[in-house]
Amino acid sequence: MPIVYKEDVIPTAEQVITLYNNAGLPRPTGDAERIKKMYAHSNLVITAWDGATLVGVSRCITDWCWSCYLADLAVQPGYQKEGIGKKLIELTREKAGEQTMVLLLSVPEAMTYYPKVGFTKEERAFASYRKI
Secondary structure: OOOEEEOOOOOOHHHHHHHHHHHOOOOOOOOHHHHHHHHHOOOEEEEEEEOOEEEEEEEEEEOOOOEEEEEEEEEOHHHOOOOHHHHHHHHHHHHHOOOOEEEOOOOHHHOOHHHHOOOOOOOOOOOOOOOO
């Protein structure tokens, strides 16, 4: 069955938690309400599905004309290296528009992935970290 990409479906917190845990994405997966809130306040979510199974997600916050923060990119381990992450990024860029810069913070394990899919490493970013 081919992978289907959707822009009009928000996965359940349980589906997201399963995906993040399996993909090793460090998110508050022990707090389903916080996951729900993360998705409720995101304005660009693109998902990848194998039938009824969520296999990938791109979750963003954007103003649609200047910047798009790619907050989460996750693909189920059994589906990695099949181009799903690359396709999610391509659809994210397309949907955000050509005037919009896509930026992200990478987990250490993905630092070699992003240059392969068209991102440039920046040395001029700053973060003010959350307390919890």
